[in-house]
Amino acid sequence: MTDLHPIVAAVTERIVKRSAPRRRKYLDLIERGRDAGTNRAQLSCGNLAHGFAASGEDKAVIRTGAAMNIGIVTAYNDMLSAHQPYGRYPEAIKIAAREVGATAQVAGGVPAMCDGVTQGQAGMDLSLFSRDTIAMATAIALSHAMFEGNLMLGICDKIVPGLLIGALRFGHLPTILIPAGPMPSGLANKEKVRIRQLYAEGKVGTAELLEAESASYHGAGTCTFYGTANSNQMMMEVMGLHMPGAAFVNPGTKLRGELTRAAVHRVASIGWDGDDYRPLGHCIDEKAIVNAIIGLLSTGGSTNHAIHLPAIARAAGISIDWTDFAELSEVIPLLTRVYPNGSGDVNHFHAAGGMAWIITQLLDNGLLHRDILTVARRDLTDYGKEPALENEALVWNACPAEPRDTSMLRPVSDAFSPDGGMKLLSGNLGRCIMKVSAVDPARWTIEAPARVFSDQDDVLKAFKAGELERDVVVAVRFQGPRANGMPELHKLTPSLGVLQDRGFKVALLTDGRMSGASGKVPAAIHLSPEALGGGPIGKLRDGDMVRVCANTGVVEALVDPAEWEAREGADAPPPPYDTGRELFALFRHHSDLAEEGASAMLAAMETEI
Structure with missing residues (x-):
């Protein structure tokens, strides 16, 4: 067995030491939740009667308290393709639970918004804050103390992080994430x-x-490009929170149904009354978080997880930062080319060997923690196998020795890139990240005059007016969580791509987000501190020379230091008001830095524990 890579070991150890006081408090919390917290056995007769009043044929079993009752938290709606398949899942889960003597109830629903629908629209300002709303809705669903295990039904961008953050506050409960799969x-x-x-x-x-x-x-299913939704599914595999190989099986197939059935059976077998107790709060530890970062880097995954992973980690009492990402990126090779980093989509990736092949490669080369507590029967080794049906029975087979398509997957020895392609940049403009896995190395350094905007629509107007027909760093400020909720600016991609294709040197610089599908245009994003509140991007003026360099890790305005120091920041635009955005003013006013997870909820929570 290959030894763990020394950088992976060192970063993990640093995270363990940094997190020790907060992690200890968290583990104490979930121990109290199991041993002294409210649970079904402690409910009064009136409480319990309310809890099983409408449970039909399961009422007698729930009433006795002798078997696990599984809480289902669902992000079902039938407007979004990724979540539409979940409509029939609860009934199937209840049937599967009865097969092993357990019961299941829908504990609650959470919102599921789609960045694809809201991209470039006012609703996108609610996108990032929907994650914390989902976390709180998950906590409300589980607060009824009726459950000894959880199944989380969610796939897309903010939904999986939100479900995990909420479920981690009930971390004494075993929990499995159930995907629905990508559309064809x-x-x-x-x-x-x-x-x-x-x-x-x-x-x-x-x-x-x-x-x-x-x-x-x-059609029904997750969008097939490798954005945040599919990066979520990848992370659930490398963290061991799915049934092995469940991530990218299409909806409506027999295999998809059997994997869901297996998840129900499995969660019923890992409760605290048995001899294989696997609570979520112990499954998500420092090693599992490092595995998630490594999975993200090795597959060219979504930049949004530079925000979501710190938030998930905080909910489990673990502290990570972008330096951890950057140091791991230096030694984690890029093993996949999935659109927008390549031509094929996640279906092609899955057919080529998918997550089983990636996990096997990383384990065999000492680039993942094997010894994490997963929801499967052993450790992460189980996730190096592919699910299949043989004589109608679910089995797991060894992954292929070689990828079935080398345009999609490569071994560590012949990687697409020797590093993971997520760079940390810093300088007099702050601290940000840049994903370069889909960017031509010739464009990793852009030095050009800035054109400064405070609204993405103004960028598009300038493009249409021909005002950006030159080398340019397009700086879009007041897009951070405190200003307007930190929307994605993916709507700018086609226009910036046109400028780049015309031969201009182009980069985006912003305190906002770009997209989980960040592509060929260099984008220095999540710039912190943000413009609102005094971040240095607020000092930038039209015509200032700006250098964005992924090779040296620099983002800076090439302005005389004395002049730069003397400059005042720009005035902020008025706060967003309409389309419900005003309801999230509390989140905006109290949100912390992007590197810490851009969360008002977690910042407030930590002051109380």
Whole structure:
């Protein structure tokens, strides 16, 4: 067995030491939750009667308290393709629970919003804060003390982090995440990008664009590009919180159904009354968090997890920062090319060997912690196998010795890149990250005059007016969590891509987010501290030379230091008000830094424990 890579070991040890006081408090919390917290046995007769009043044929079993009652927290809605399949899951889960003498109830629902629908719209300002709303809704669902185990039904961007953060406050309960899988492949990704850029140039109309988008996003299931939603599913595998291999099996298939059934059976067997107790708060430890970072880097996953993973970790009493990401990125090779980092989508990735092959490669080369507590029967080794049906029975087979498609997957010895492609940049403009796995190395350094904006729509107006036809660093400020909720700025990608294709040196600089599908345009994002409250991006002026360099890890305004120091920050635009955004003013006013998770909820929580 290969020894753990020394950098992986050193970063993990540093996280363990840094986290020790907070982690101890968290473990004490979940011990109290199990041994002294409210649970079904302590409910009064009136409490309990309310809890099983509508449970039908399961009422007698729930009433006795002799078997596990599984709480289902669901993000079902039928407007979003990824979550539409969950509509029938609760009934299937209840049937599977009865097969092993357990019961199940829907504990509650959580909101599930889609960045694809809200991209570039006012609703995107609610996107990041929906994660904390989901976490609180999950806590409310589980607060009824009726459950000894949990199943979480969620897939997309903020939903999985929110479910985990909420469930971790009940970390004494065994918990399994159940995905629904990606939709089948649609329009080729290169063609989709081509049509988007033609539309940005005014060369095709709305009808042609809508036809292309409809051919891309065409049915039930997760979007097939490798953005935040599918990065979530990857992380659940490397953290051991799925049934092995469950991430990328399409909806509506027999295998998908059997994996869900197996998850129900498994959660019923890992409760505290048995001899294989696997509580969520112990499954998510420092090693599991490091595995999640490594999975993200080795697959070119979503930049959004530079925000979500610190928040998930904090909920488990663990402290990580972007320096941890950057140091791991230096030694974790890029083993996949999934769109937007390549031409194929997650279905092609899965067919080529997928998560089983990636996990096996990383384990065999000492680049993942094998000895984590997973929800499977052993350790992370179980996740190096592929699920299949043999004679209608669910089995797990060894993954292929070689990838089935080397345009999608490569071994560590022949990686697409020797590093994970997530760079930490710092300088007189602050501290930010840049994902370079899909960026031509010739564009890793951009030095150009700034054009400064405070609204993404103004960027698009300037593009259409021809004002950006030059080398330019497009700086979009007042996009941080305190200013407007930190929306993604993916709507800018086609226009910036057009400028880059015309031969200009182009980069985006922002205290906002870009997208889980960050692509070929260099983007220095999550700049902290943000403009609102005095962040240095607020000092930037049109025409200032700016250097963004992933090679040296620098983001700086090339302005005389004395002049820079003397400058005042720009005035902030008025706070967003309409489309419900005003309801989230409390979140904006108290949100902390992006590197800490951009959460008002967690910051407030930590002052009380």
